[in-house]
Amino acid sequence: MLSVKENMIVDFSADLLGKFSEVVSRYPEGKQKSALLPILHLVQAEYGWLSVDAMEKVASFLSIDPIEVFEVATFYTMYFLQPQAKYVLEVCRTGPCCLVGAEKIMAHLEDRLGVKEGEATADGLFSWRGVECLAACGYGPVLQIGPSYTFYENLTPESVDTLISDLKEKSKSEA
Numbered sequence: 001m002l003s004v005k006e007n008m009i010v011d012f013s014a015d016l017l018g019k020f021s022e023v024v025s026r027y028p029e030g031k032q033k034s035a036l037l038p039i040l041h042l043v044q045a046e047y048g049w050l051s052v053d054a055m056e057k058v059a060s061f062l063s064i065d066p067i068e069v070f071e072v073a074t075f076y077t078m079y080f081l082q083p084q085a086k087y088v089l090e091v092c093r094t095g096p097c098c099l100v101g102a103e104k105i106m107a108h109l110e111d112r113l114g115v116k117e118g119e120a121t122a123d124g125l126f127s128w129r130g131v132e133c134l135a136a137c138g139y140g141p142v143l144q145i146g147p148s149y150t151f152y153e154n155l156t157p158e159s160v161d162t163l164i165s166d167l168k169e170k171s172k173s174e175a
Contacts, residue, residue: 002037010054032062036072048081085120085127086166093130096141105141108157125171
């Protein structure tokens with residue numbers, strides 16, 4: 001994932017524009033707006049988040065108003081409107097998970113990573129946030145890791161520590 005600074009101008013590559021065109025071709029003529037969600041996923045996969053410049057360029061590509069892109073990007077929680085860490089740990093914070101320890105897991109993440117909800121660690125590897133129901137009430141507490149949305153159940157502070165260590169090792173091997 002390429003990191004983009006807030007004021008950086010975004011220029012979509014020919015390869016990315018080709019992917020956009022392929023996505024648009026799946027929809028009937030004149031219904032290119034239907035491609036908005038998958039195109040936003042492609043942009044986020046390329047840049048790590050959706051900057052205003054990127055969203056405006058998506059709007060231009062789809063021949064829609066920028067506000068239509070902003071509305072969608074701000075509605076869905078899987079789109080990031082600011083730079084994120086490489087691994088975003090999303091902890092279910094709804095009632096059933098809280099009853100079995102989700103709040104303790106979030107406090108543990110804050111202590112272990114040394115960052116508050118929504119912040120990124122200094123090395124750029126981790127950020128965390130509470131999210132609404134991850135549809136695993138019988139397996140809580142649970143978290144998922146974006147952007148691949150890998151799912152982890154029955155969390156304990158120890159299993160979270162192992163997960164963080166494993167992700168650090170994975171990141172080193174990818175470097």
